[in-house]
Amino acid sequence: MDGDPLTLMSVDELLQAEKRHLWHPFTPMQSWCDEAHEPLMLVSGKGCKLTDQHGREYLDGNSSIWTNVHGHAHPTIHAAIRAQLEKVAHTSFLGFTHEPAIRLGKQLVDLMQGSSLTRVFYSDNGSTAIESAMRMALQYWKQNDQPLRDTILAFDRAYHGDTLGAASVGGIPLFKGSGNEFGYRVLRVSSLEALIALPADEIKRLAAVIIEPLIQGSAGMRIWPQGMLSGLSHWCKEQDVFLILDEVMTGFGRTGTMFACQHEEVVPDFLCLAKGLTGGYLPMAVTMTSERVFEGFLGQGRAFYYGHSYTANQLGCAAALGSLQVFREESVMERLPEKIGFLKTQLEILKALPQVLEVRQCGFIAGIEIGPYAQENLTGVKVCMAARKHGLLTRPVVDTLVLMPPLSATLTEIETMVEALRLSIHEVCD
Numbered sequence: 001m002d003g004d005p006l007t008l009m010s011v012d013e014l015l016q017a018e019k020r021h022l023w024h025p026f027t028p029m030q031s032w033c034d035e036a037h038e039p040l041m042l043v044s045g046k047g048c049k050l051t052d053q054h055g056r057e058y059l060d061g062n063s064s065i066w067t068n069v070h071g072h073a074h075p076t077i078h079a080a081i082r083a084q085l086e087k088v089a090h091t092s093f094l095g096f097t098h099e100p101a102i103r104l105g106k107q108l109v110d111l112m113q114g115s116s117l118t119r120v121f122y123s124d125n126g127s128t129a130i131e132s133a134m135r136m137a138l139q140y141w142k143q144n145d146q147p148l149r150d151t152i153l154a155f156d157r158a159y160h161g162d163t164l165g166a167a168s169v170g171g172i173p174l175f176k177g178s179g180n181e182f183g184y185r186v187l188r189v190s191s192l193e194a195l196i197a198l199p200a201d202e203i204k205r206l207a208a209v210i211i212e213p214l215i216q217g218s219a220g221m222r223i224w225p226q227g228m229l230s231g232l233s234h235w236c237k238e239q240d241v242f243l244i245l246d247e248v249m250t251g252f253g254r255t256g257t258m259f260a261c262q263h264e265e266v267v268p269d270f271l272c273l274a275k276g277l278t279g280g281y282l283p284m285a286v287t288m289t290s291e292r293v294f295e296g297f298l299g300q301g302r303a304f305y306y307g308h309s310y311t312a313n314q315l316g317c318a319a320a321l322g323s324l325q326v327f328r329e330e331s332v333m334e335r336l337p338e339k340i341g342f343l344k345t346q347l348e349i350l351k352a353l354p355q356v357l358e359v360r361q362c363g364f365i366a367g368i369e370i371g372p373y374a375q376e377n378l379t380g381v382k383v384c385m386a387a388r389k390h391g392l393l394t395r396p397v398v399d400t401l402v403l404m405p406p407l408s409a410t411l412t413e414i415e416t417m418v419e420a421l422r423l424s425i426h427e428v429c430d
């Protein structure tokens with residue numbers, strides 16, 4: 001191992017190689033590679049704390065981009081991954097099966113007990129979970145005598161991921177991929193009212209409606225009016241249009257219930273889960289659907305022609321099983337209301353600041369909108385950079401500061417995170 005030249009690299013050498021060879025997502029690489037910029041290199045984590053190359057500690061204020069659930073280095077999840085690693089890390093799900101995938105699928109179905117979501121399709125990330133749902137919905141109608149249903153309806157400012165398919169239903173221009181020439185249309189509306197008002201010949205063409213339930217994340221934590229989701233679900237059932245719920249961000253406790261759809265007792269035709277599925281340890285996703293959809297793919301040599309090399313990765317399944325075990329053993333959901341209530345009182349402090357326009361909270365997710373400032377001033381970015389000095393890591397959406405701690409955050413950690421934001425807002429905006 002000591003013969004590996006990489007182990008001999010100093011932090012400086014590593015960062016030089018980083019700037020010379022790597023390319024980061026959604027990152028203006030010109031300023032990233034600037035001599036004066038020293039990238040933060042995260043070395044280790046424990047609970048809500050992350051440690052950088054200099055041994056400085058930070059609180060993980062956005063759960064490592066909305067993925068981490070029970071904190072870093074959780075012993076239960078580590079044990080689950082290690083035990084699986086002793087057996088095998090990865091085997092193909094194409095023509096084979098394995099125990100962790102079966103056990104996880106069963107547990108996910110049990111979480112949705114009494115609902116019609118009884119089928120689990122694995123993929124690798126949020127975008128592919130959405131891609132799977134869109135393809136299933138479109139292919140279902142095509143091969144089940146309604147080929148005219150070629151349209152997916154999505155909402156303004158939606159974000160559903162970055163593959164071309166998932167990006168095509170997104171409504172944030174900055175994030176949109178190019179063209180969409182895959183034989184389906186995307187229609188976009190701003191509200192349930194606008195959807196209901198569509199002409200009948202448009203409604204007839206709808207294969208599915210896709211939405212981030214309760215709260216749009218990448219739009220800046222925009223919260224839908226209460227009752228919107230149940231109204232939408234009701235309308236979809238009436239029109240026999242599939243409802244795809246993108247719970248990539250909201251799944252696994254973030255909103256105060258295990259899944260956001262449970263707030264309004266909605267059961268979709270497709271439920272897409274990713275980020276928190278493995279507790280934030282490994283990339284993995286599922287698309288859950290009903291027997292109705294599944295049966296539409298039976299017979300006549302039919303199959304769902306879609307999948308990836310790492311589908312149902314065994315280590316990923318083990319991590320997800322470990323995370324669900326933590327939910328049960330540590331009564332995570334039972335302990336959440338107190339933390340959500342405490343976060344609410346803490347957010348009042350920020351709400352009172354003159355620089356704060358609006359504070360939006362949905363369970364354990366908060367968006368603190370500052371301003372109004374000209375977008376090109378990058379005030380939100382500056383505040384989050386300043387927060388690092390106060391021991392907090394997070395990323396804004398334009399001028400909305402995101403606070404979305406792991407569900408395991410303690411009251412003291414929540415208080416420290418809010419205080420770091422308060423100090424940083426003062427520093428940057430006064």
Ligand SMILES: *Cc1c(COP(=O)(O)O)cnc(C)c1O
Nearest residue numbers: 125126127159160161217248249
């Ligand atoms: C992050 C996210 C996605 C995309 O997930 P990836 O794993 O990044 O592909 C899709 N939808 C929502 C709501 C998300 O927050």
